[in-house]
Amino acid sequence: MLGAAAAGYAYWHLNNNIKSVDIDSALGDNRPAKAVTAPAASAAAPLPTGSLNILVLGSDSRSGKANQALGGGDSSGARSDTAMVVHIDAGRTKATVVSIPRDTLVTRPSCPLSSGGSTAVAYQAMFNTAYEVGGPVCAVKTAESITGVRMDHYIEIDFSGFARLVDALGGVTVTTGQDIDDDKSHLHLKAGTHHLNGTRALALARTRHGIGDGSDLGRIGLQQKLVKALLDQMAATDLLTDPARLYRVADVVTAGLTTDTGLDSLGELMKLGQSLKGLTSDQVKTVMMPVVTAPSDPNRVVAREPAASDLWASLR
Incomplete structure (x- = not known):
């Protein structure tokens, strides 16, 4: 009984650690189509095997003493210090990680706000400002708008995490x-x-x-x-x-995690992890979205075309 109680508490504790955002409800149906994937699961293959696209952000939030100490003191707001689109092939044995430079100038779409209303469309805005003005929802919407790739999941980790x-x-x-x-x-x-x-x-x-x-x-x-x-x-x-x-x-x-609601339970995270147990570092390809110096600002970059569009098309 004590063992069962301890296990139950541990599961409850870990489950309640996870913070989540309901991105699907916030964005609705005005999004890129989901990829055609292998069957999600079956009696013979209980773990999901279909392809996945996950937006992974490293937040530079200084919220909390631990993040302030690691981030170099207090700083207002928060941005996506690191942004990666992780594409996992059907079968879950190969993956491609595409880094999006935070200084990339993009058209930031109008994003819904949790407090009501929405942000205005912004032209020539840095990619990492999407998280700053509209949180995870706007980060996902901006990533989808410049890539044309549907993000199946969202994972964010901060400095201390x-x-x-x-x-x-x-x-x-x-x-x-x-x-x-x-x-x-x-x-x-x-x-x-x-x-x-x-x-x-x-x-x-x-x-x-x-x-x-x-x-x-x-x-x-x-x-x-x-x-x-x-x-x-x-x-x-x-x-x-x-x-x-x-x-x-x-x-x-x-x-240390914030996820979309599709990954906001210990069970879902474990299922994702178990489905990737055959994925090793030599099966992961890392690339950066092709960019060139922005004509308007030598300290910023813009997508290099047609190479950037070809990259996103290959993932789709």
């Missing part, structure tokens, strides 16, 4: 091809292989002043290295044989 996830997994191992010296992100690394804890992994994901030309484009490559490093670490850590670690990781993941 990412750092705690890395720590719960025992850190990540990454290899950098150049020295990184960035006083703003407090990251100083020599070129080579490093095992990073959560705080340093977050700094690597955020650094841009110590690499390349100091723009957002340079750090996208580092973020994609981290995605593969996390996949490798998850594969190397057999959570199913270590219940204590499994609970710690689940506790961290659910506490």
Whole structure:
């Protein structure tokens, strides 16, 4: 009885950690068509096997003391510091991760607001402002408007959630091809292989002043290295044989996540994770949406055509 009660409490606790947004209801039917996929599940294959498109955002919100400390103090509002469209092929054995530079100038569509009303259409707006003005709903709508790809799910993680996830997994191992010296992100690394804890992994994901030309484009490559490093670490850590670690990781993941309502339960998240258990880092392709310097601003970029449209068409 005590064991059942403890298990029940643990499930309730993890389930209630998850924050969610009802994106489907907010956006209605005026969206790209869903992809034609393999059957979702059957008696012979209880886990979903169809293709999926997931918008994954890293929020730069400084809400809460932990995020303020990791993000470098207080800052008003919140933007999508990192944006990736994760396309998982039917069969769940291959995936493509497309990074959208936050400084990309786009036409931001009118988005419904939870308080009522809607935002105005904005031209030549930075992509990451969609989250700032309209939260997850506007981030999804803006991503769908520039890609033509229906986002089946939405996952958002903040500074502290990412750092705690890395720590719960025992850190990540990454290899950098150049020295990184960035006083703003407090990251100083020599070129080579490093095992990073959560705080340093977050700094690597955020650094841009110590690499390349100091723009957002340079750090996208580092973020994609981290995605593969996390996949490798998850594969190397057999959570199913270590219940204590499994609970710690689940506790961290659910506490740091905001999802759409289709993923807002522990059961749905576990089902998604189990369906991806055959996905390894060498089966994940990472690319960046093709861009060029914006004619109107040398510090901004715009989609490079027709390459960008060809990329989104290939995912559809």
